[in-house]
Amino acid sequence: SLWLAGHGVPPVVGGAQVTLVPLGVTLIALFTAWASARRSGVVDRSAFVSGTVAYAVVVGVLGASVAGPVAGLRGLVGGALVGGTGMAAGLLARPEAPTWRELTRPWHGRLPIVIATAAEAATIAFASLVVVAALVVTGWVLAGRTTIVAIADALGVDLLGGAVLALAELAFAPVLVVWAVAWIAGPGFAVGEGSHFAVDAMTGGTLPAVPMLGALPGGDVVGGPAVLAPLLVVACGTVAGWYVHRGLRGRQGLRAWSGSAACVATAVITGLVAAVAMLPASGAIGPGRMTELGAPALLVGGVVALEVLVGSLLVVLPTDRLLRAATAQALLRGWQRLRRR
Structure with a gap:
């Protein structure tokens, strides 16, 4: 099973x-x-x-x-x-x-170069986000190790039971990484009906005596530097933006808006992948309150897309030669019209 x-x-x-x-x-x-x-x-x-x-x-x-x-x-x-x-x-x-x-x-x-480059950049953005989420989960485990050990001791399991529990927790450990993606992005996640774990708020409740749940971010993590966690997603977007800039540089047939369009496509693809990743990491794991676990897929996907878009545009807009030339020409034409008036 x-x-x-x-x-x-x-x-x-x-x-x-x-x-x-x-x-x-x-x-x-x-x-x-x-x-x-x-x-x-x-x-x-x-x-x-x-x-x-x-x-x-x-x-x-x-x-x-x-x-x-x-x-x-x-x-x-x-x-x-x-x-x-x-x-x-x-x-x-x-x-x-x-x-x-x-x-x-x-x-x-057959794909337009803008879409092909965006697909590759989105892969880099999401992979970077997963790495960051894994590092965040590692920090959670280290910060909550005292609670984890206390729960494990309170269970009083024997060697065989402890091994089975450890294997079961390892089976669900990647789910914690997916939840960390939602936490970093901002929307957060739930572990039980009525609970909410986010960078700016934490509403807990009675949780099952599972050692892995002792790694969940507590009230001491809420607020302060944690509210800057979405900037990590923006940073992943800057990595994708760098790839977009490198992928489109020197290409023929591009327009002034090609770089910006590639950033939008990168953000949309990354958001879709993030939303899909939330689906298997959401659901029920027991009766009652435990029927509601995970993060809202559409909300997380939309927020991730917006943050990746901001990060990629921060890199692409200042470095896009065609966009700079088109902007300079537009400003020059506007200035000439004002002078003629």
């Missing part, structure tokens, strides 16, 4: 459906699919399709046998996404495989 949950098939524990996806299991499944394809896969479209279909069918059949036909359908979709992504990455990692750029050249060449 835990393995199926990593593919989006929610298990039922104690009569309550657990819809929060253990992203650690998802990452392990991706890694094993990647390792298998990289070791013994054949770089061929039919091999990729057959491997993905076989993986999806296994997940779908197991999901249907455990939780019914709806779970089986979810297993088919989740298995195709996880297995297909892992196998594609593994096949591309083989020595005889074409590079990613060679593989995507037919599509990449």
Whole structure:
């Protein structure tokens, strides 16, 4: 059931459906699919399709046998996404495989250069944001280590129980990183109905005795320097803006607005990816208050897009040669009209 949950098939524990996806299991499944394809896969479209279909069918059949036909359908979709992504990455990692750029050249060449550059810049922006979120979570764990140890001692589990609890927490540890993205951006996240963890406010409540939850940011983190956390997302946007500037520099056929348009596209793509990332990290993990965990996907995506846009424009606007020339010409024309009046 835990393995199926990593593919989006929610298990039922104690009569309550657990819809929060253990992203650690998802990452392990991706890694094993990647390792298998990289070791013994054949770089061929039919091999990729057959491997993905076989993986999806296994997940779908197991999901249907455990939780019914709806779970089986979810297993088919989740298995195709996880297995297909892992196998594609593994096949591309083989020595005889074409590079990613060679593989995507037919599509990449059809896209406008502004959109193609923006897609690459958005990848850099979101990857940078995930790294920053992981560092923030590390800080949370270090700051809350006393609480974490106290909860673990209070549980009084034996060696086997402690090992099982540690593995379960590792399965959900990437979820904490996704929540940190929402916290850094500003909207924050909830761990239980009525709770809210954000940089400017913290409303807690009774939480399950799980050591990992002792790492959640407490009231001592709210306010002060923490309110500047959204600037970290802006900084990720400046990295993306630098890439946009480098990617468009020297290109033919660009307009004065091309750099700005690339920044807007970068922000939109980054916001969409952030919103999608919030979906598996939101849901229920128990009855009652524990049916509401995670962050509002649309709100987080919109805020991330706005902050990335600000950061990228801070780099692109002052360095865009075409925009500077067009602005200077517009100012000159305006001055000449005023003088004629």
